[in-house]
Amino acid sequence: MKTLFKENKPMMATILSGCLIILGIFLSLHTYVRIAPLFYILSFIIGGFYQAKEGLKDTVENKKLNVDILMILAAVGASLIGYWMEGALLIFIFSLSGSLEVYATNKSTKAITGLMNLTPENALLIQKEDAIIEVPTNSLKIGDKLLVPKGASIPIDGVILTGNGLIDESAVSGETLPIEKIAGDEVIGGTINLAEAFTMQVAKDSSDTLFAKILRMVDEAQSTPSKTATMIEKIENKYVAIVLISVPVMIAFFYFILQWSWNESFYRGMVLLTVASPCALVASAVPATLSAISNGAKKGILFKGGAYLENFGLIKAIAFDKTGTLTSGKLVMTDAFFKAGEDEKKIQMVCTALEKMSTHPIAKAIVLAFEDQGHPSFMMEDVNDLTGYGLSGTAFGSQWKIGKKEYVVKSTETATFSTDAEKIQKEGKTVIYVSRNDQLVAYFGLQDIPKKEAKEMIRYFKSQGVYTIMLTGDHMATGEAIGKQLEIDEVKANCLPDEKAQIIKQLKEQYGTIAMVGDGINDAPALANASIGIAMGAGTDIAIDVADVVLMKNELAQLSYSHQLSNRLKKITLQNIIFAISVIILLIFSNLFQVINLPLGVVGHEGSTILVILNGLRLLRSPSASTDSTTKNLDT
Incomplete structure (x- = not known):
């Protein structure tokens, strides 16, 4: 809880805003009616500061209307006709939903930013005269000689020169058992030396290490929204404009046609401005997508964008390289x-x-x-x-x-x-x-x-109606033998790199959305041409660079998990969208029939926003190890 407040200033402002509202209500009940609005105004300013700042900044800089503007106008409008407490409550609950969204974002990135702490800031550099000095890790150059003491984190990617290492690579591979390394073996920055000290030579620049790539890929993924989130974002601007036009029209309708009083007509307009706001709709996709990306990253699956995660569940065919991928x-x-x-x-x-x-x-x-x-x-x-x-x-x-x-x-x-x-x-x-x-x-x-898990993975995709193909450079007899063991639908042998790419293009035309899984340089053209290119983490750098998804643990079971995670993301996002739209429609009609007041409208509307955010956070849950139990957990 302490960390929640420390890392989430909007949440602290929200709580203070709520306390001021309670104090205002207390003063109203004890004949201090004139003083109470001052506390409501303070609640406005403190609770709505972050949301108003972001909303106005977005409107001015991007020339784009958003839900923050609607909330500000509704709160101000309610206050103008004397509903100070209702306006303050609106800002408070709106601020609460915004704070929870910040919390969801922070929580979904926490597992990734934790990787940054795994790589030590300093390293022990061995100079020419064998003197050892401590230097910043980011100042190291390829070829530098380092000393890695027992129990220390390896500062950067490199190769062991002298001595033997017992390396804990669980942060990278997820494997609990440490790996024995000898002179000439590669070591990864951020992993831990459990044995005696050894010397190593720097093999990569600090910006090109495995951890640096992981952080870069996840950062890019979280800044690349899914197609659903992009679509909702495009709708938001037009939707807000429609609401802003509809409210004065409806106020006029209430006042002139239905002959309601001016106060009642304006009040109902402010309720409409509140309940028609698409807050919950806007929050339907982004928190869920960020949570799913974080979930995958914790399992060693790096999606380079929300769109690739979302599309994973839509694949109609999946092609595999043989050597090093299926075998x-x-x-x-x-x-x-x-x-x-x-x-x-x-x-x-x-x-x-x-x-x-x-x-x-x-x-x-x-x-x-x-x-x-x-x-x-x-x-x-x-x-x-x-x-x-x-x-x-x-x-x-x-x-x-x-x-x-x-x-x-x-x-x-x-x-x-x-x-x-x-x-x-x-x-x-x-x-x-x-x-x-x-x-x-x-x-x-x-x-x-x-590989042991290959057959189970192939069976999973076939059970989902996904066509499976193996592409191999080996002769047909070898390819068909492996294909028969794994029960793959189709085998294409004697494939050169350009031929693999050509086959992927043909399959793309035939099936639409197709994934390609590979690990070598010869797979890079095919990975680049697939709808979703998937690289095995133990593969070559070029395969990892051109791929859209990277399986860091090199486990084929992660493919099944990725497909399930994508389907679950789609399911939760759809739940959120249907729920958000249903609540908006229900609240609009309730307002027209004067069934609800502004506080109830605020609770209903902002409550739905909080619920869709919390529903999206369900994607952070870690499934059990086995594929079968994973399927059960993901489909709940």
């Missing part, structure tokens, strides 16, 4: 075949020893598959690396080879043993052969397997 981007051994009678452990030892001599992704996958089997390690003799084909070496008195079929297999006698090789190859897997003295003894199937 992990790393080969994994999925099949292993050993010839009958062969010593499997010996073959595994040989394969591990040979492949340790290579840095190829296939070699790493084989080493990873067999290294933890508990076999003793040894060095191969006469190792030969034939680039593009495989490796050979001597062990246990035999010549061993591992690699492609044409390099390894020399004898046709092994054809029966290798019958399943073609089968797994048709499944899109890479087949690696092993021979001893040119006799085939084993072969393995390797594949870049889908």
Whole structure:
């Protein structure tokens, strides 16, 4: 509560305004009737200052009418005919709704501005003579050498030079487990070193760090309204003009046609000016959109504008890059075949020893598959690396080879043993052969397997009637194999970057609103051409820069969540609009039939504004971790 007042001066003014009204009413009840208006006037000035200032500034600078002008005129009008308390109450409740809107905005940005505090203001710079001085983080240059003590926040993005780090990256990835880093590994500014001190080299300018980009993107998003908010803003100016014209016309109608007294006619005009004001309508979209953007940002989903969040729920088709997006981007051994009678452990030892001599992704996958089997390690003799084909070496008195079929297999006698090789190859897997003295003894199937959450995410979009497509540069067999596992509607293989972009254009014409998800440089043209370009956070900078949405946690489940969040934003905004219009119509007719007075009109009208703001704040709620429970939470 203390923070609420400290960060929201309009709220403090509102409360003081309310206290003055209470004091004015107290004086009126105790025969100090002449003094009471002074307190009401003070309540006017204090409670209405911020709203009047913004309203007049907007009118003068932008030549645009707004609801603030209507409220000021209604309060002044009520006071002119002696309704001081009603006028002050109008300003008070109007000020309260404005203060709550400021609160909603502050609350929706609080999670984002908190990121600024994660990056330390100062860093420990290591000079040429190894002297260490403390300097401002924003003065660091690429190539500077820094010391990061144990327990300290990493000041800027860079690379570890010496020492090992245990880095808490939860602020970026949301992962609770710290990550081990060694010399040569990248580190992110704002994350925390939990292990011993290490030295690092600055790799990015302070304005180009990951946190700087996050803050920039969210700031841009919150200043870019949704289509609904933009439409309401356009209507506001014309609506206010219509109300300003209608009020004197209705006063004349009441006075000359219905033969009401001048005081009653003018009073009903002021009530009409109050209840017809579109305050609640104007507040229907913006607080809700800001809350939804903040909700996404807390989950690691950065929308670069309210329009992209709003449109996410409208997509009719979604296209995915394969490698690194739907799959992990790393080969994994999925099949292993050993010839009958062969010593499997010996073959595994040989394969591990040979492949340790290579840095190829296939070699790493084989080493990873067999290294933890508990076999003793040894060095191969006469190792030969034939680039593009495989490796050979001597062990246990035999010549061993591992690699492609044409390099390894020399004898046709092994054809029966290798019958399943073609089968797994048709499944899109890479087949690696092993021979001893040119006799085939084993072969393995390797594949870049889908991410665990990929299938569930694809099923979600299909259940929502969204057509799914995979675009890959791999050959058709690999693409179709992954597509079949994930139950994707369509697979397009052998795609070059320009071809991906062309396919996206065609799909856009066919389906209208289409999203594209990718992570690499080759995906950038397609991301730029999609209705909504979505970049994986672990992808390249260029993919992140051209995308409209960035998934910082690199989790595909965030796509389902984004779609649900968009639908919920649309649902809440529609609720607000229908509710606001219904209240305005009800209050206008109640005024025409003299059912309500100005205080009731104020409470009804400004109360509806407060309710739509609070309804929008519901989008700040954090859902549970699982997709199923997320769906339930978001649809409530």
